[in-house]
Amino acid sequence: MILLLHPGQMGAAVGAALVGNGHDTGWVAAGRSAATQARAAAAGLHGFETLASGLRAADMAMSICPPDAALELARQVRREGFRGVYVDGNAVAPETARAIAALFGARYVDGGIIGPPPRWRVAGPSHTRFYLAGAGAADVAALFADSPVDARTLAGDAAAASALKMCFAAYTKGVSALLLGIRALAERNGVTDDLLAEWRISQRELPNRSTAVATSTGPKAWRFAGEMRQIAATFAAAGLPSGFHEGAAEIYQRMAGLKDLAEIGIDDALRSILDTGAGGGETADNEDAGR
Amino acid sequence: MILLLHPGQMGAAVGAALVGNGHDTGWVAAGRSAATQARAAAAGLHGFETLASGLRAADMAMSICPPDAALELARQVRREGFRGVYVDGNAVAPETARAIAALFGARYVDGGIIGPPPRWRVAGPSHTRFYLAGAGAADVAALFADSPVDARTLAGDAAAASALKMCFAAYTKGVSALLLGIRALAERNGVTDDLLAEWRISQRELPNRSTAVATSTGPKAWRFAGEMRQIAATFAAAGLPSGFHEGAAEIYQRMAGLKDLAEIGIDDALRSILDTGAGGGETADNEDAGR
Numbered sequence: 001m002i003l004l005l006h007p008g009q010m011g012a013a014v015g016a017a018l019v020g021n022g023h024d025t026g027w028v029a030a031g032r033s034a035a036t037q038a039r040a041a042a043a044g045l046h047g048f049e050t051l052a053s054g055l056r057a058a059d060m061a062m063s064i065c066p067p068d069a070a071l072e073l074a075r076q077v078r079r080e081g082f083r084g085v086y087v088d089g090n091a092v093a094p095e096t097a098r099a100i101a102a103l104f105g106a107r108y109v110d111g112g113i114i115g116p117p118p119r120w121r122v123a124g125p126s127h128t129r130f131y132l133a134g135a136g137a138a139d140v141a142a143l144f145a146d147s148p149v150d151a152r153t154l155a156g157d158a159a160a161a162s163a164l165k166m167c168f169a170a171y172t173k174g175v176s177a178l179l180l181g182i183r184a185l186a187e188r189n190g191v192t193d194d195l196l197a198e199w200r201i202s203q204r205e206l207p208n209r210s211t212a213v214a215t216s217t218g219p220k221a222w223r224f225a226g227e228m229r230q231i232a233a234t235f236a237a238a239g240l241p242s243g244f245h246e247g248a249a250e251i252y253q254r255m256a257g258l259k260d261l262a263e264i265g266i267d268d269a270l271r272s273i274l275d276t277g278a279g280g281g282e283t284a285d286n287e288d289a290g291r
Numbered sequence: 292m293i294l295l296l297h298p299g300q301m302g303a304a305v306g307a308a309l310v311g312n313g314h315d316t317g318w319v320a321a322g323r324s325a326a327t328q329a330r331a332a333a334a335g336l337h338g339f340e341t342l343a344s345g346l347r348a349a350d351m352a353m354s355i356c357p358p359d360a361a362l363e364l365a366r367q368v369r370r371e372g373f374r375g376v377y378v379d380g381n382a383v384a385p386e387t388a389r390a391i392a393a394l395f396g397a398r399y400v401d402g403g404i405i406g407p408p409p410r411w412r413v414a415g416p417s418h419t420r421f422y423l424a425g426a427g428a429a430d431v432a433a434l435f436a437d438s439p440v441d442a443r444t445l446a447g448d449a450a451a452a453s454a455l456k457m458c459f460a461a462y463t464k465g466v467s468a469l470l471l472g473i474r475a476l477a478e479r480n481g482v483t484d485d486l487l488a489e490w491r492i493s494q495r496e497l498p499n500r501s502t503a504v505a506t507s508t509g510p511k512a513w514r515f516a517g518e519m520r521q522i523a524a525t526f527a528a529a530g531l532p533s534g535f536h537e538g539a540a541e542i543y544q545r546m547a548g549l550k551d552l553a554e555i556g557i558d559d560a561l562r563s564i565l566d567t568g569a570g571g572g573e574t575a576d577n578e579d580a581g582r
Contacts, residue, residue, distance in 0.1 A: 175469070198420070
């Protein structure tokens with residue numbers, strides 16, 4: 001049995017891929033929201049009352065949770081005396097991955113997910129790649145054969161999947177935060193119309209793109225902040241400047257209060273970024289998903 | 292007479308636009324390189340021995356120099372008792388622009404140049420916009436009528452052109468530095484081939500683009516570092532995170548030693564970024580240009 005910890009939208013979709021391939025897959029339902037309960041049921045996951053009971057029944061634990069929570073979750077699993085394979089699929093720094101690997105030794109498999117939550121019955125190739133590294137990577141990848149999860153093993157070291165995910169998200173989510181920061185900067189300096197006019201001449205995609213990222217990142221910003229901190233730590237550990245993603249973390253942190261809003265536009269995002277009193281806390285539950 | 296201070300490639304090209312429009316335009320030749328002398332002569336600028344003699348003959352001074360040098364140059368001009376119009380066309384923070392404006396009062400015109408050095412006799416519309424703000428902006432713009440410089444006045448405050456330039460370069464040069472930083476991060480973590488393979492799937496332009504920016508930014512990185520510091524100051528003054536461009540400044544600073552190399556490839560750039568012992572100092576002379 002594979003125990004998923006703790007499935008949000010992405011985790012539930014990965015779980016559905018495992019269930020669709022005939023793998024018994026569980027999760028720990030205690031204390032999770034009604035929306036998460038419904039999603040887990042739809043994915044065909046069976047619930048356990050406690051982490052301890054789930055781990056007793058599992059020979060593999062697969063962690064898909066907010067990056068800030070990944071290390072503490074791994075420690076909880078270790079404290080329960082879990083003896084199976086531990087897969088961390090989170091957007092964490094290689095240093096965080098190595099700290100988790102140290103808890104499980106050769107039973108650790110490093111993972112990194114790139115793309116949207118996978119879906120069965122969508123025509124064409126999969127758009128969700130689950131990169132895996134470590135001694136047991138090929139065995140984990142085999143679980144997803146012919147599923148909507150395109151699992152790929154990496155030849156690199158035991159943190160290679162995490163390193164790849166950090167490099168990838170450093171660009172996509174870093175640039176989105178930068179665009180929002182620049183829109184806020186233009187607003188503060190009274191040159192928004194001038195900037196949009198110049199962009200229409202020389203950077204034609206940016207007026208629409210900088211507006212669209214407010215809508216696409218707004219609901220997820222609370223979670224992106226933690227991911228940006230992991231990326232900043234990755235740069236620092238490599239002797240490279242961490243400032244890009246410290247800045248990105250700050251932008252997303254200020255937007256964290258947008259999590260529960262229905263339709264988020266550029267004005268909402270700019271207000272949250274420019275009003276430093278706003279922001280909002282992080283939450284422990286992983287309601288959310290798109291990567 | 293318009294005195295250009297101190298023309299590099301961009302300044303000489305702007306000077307040629309003025310000369311082509313029949314405006315007497317000079318520069319201060321003392322202490323500049325042979326390449327700069329040749330460029331100024333080709334542009335039709337006539338040389339003065341000293342800053343003092345040039346300013347005595349001028350009713351307008353136009354500063355086009357590296358951003359780090361802009362404020363000190365303005366102070367030199369002020370110390371000479373210059374009574375004409377002072378145009379700062381540099382990539383400086385609005386705060387820097389306001390400090391320069393304070394030296395010249397209503398005679399200050401704020402400028403920001405976006406695009407490549409302008410060229411006469413190129414078919415089609417101009418690709419170089421010279422944004423101008425302040426009381427005398429329209430008079431300065433008129434000097435460039437029907438020239439390859441597309442001069443445009445802004446309705447905003449006395450630092451609006453500088454603010455616009457900062458917002459614009461925050462994206463273009465910020466993203467270039469981020470791409471180089473990510474390539475360095477992937478290299479350090481041994482996942483370069485994996486990242487390029489993932490980018491070929493999902494971010495198809497990035498493998499080539501991240502390689503091309505090494506070649507395009509390498510020779511100019513020494514100057515970009517100062518511009519990134521001006522942008523970081525602009526973010527900080529607006530109460531926004533300055534980290535993005537502190538990081539970008541550090542990347543370009545480490546690449547400063549590439550200035551005199553002929554053909555710069557991605558390997559040269561990555562070596563300079565990853566070898567923190569490298570770097571190299573800035574130079575005061577503005578040999579260079581593309582914006």
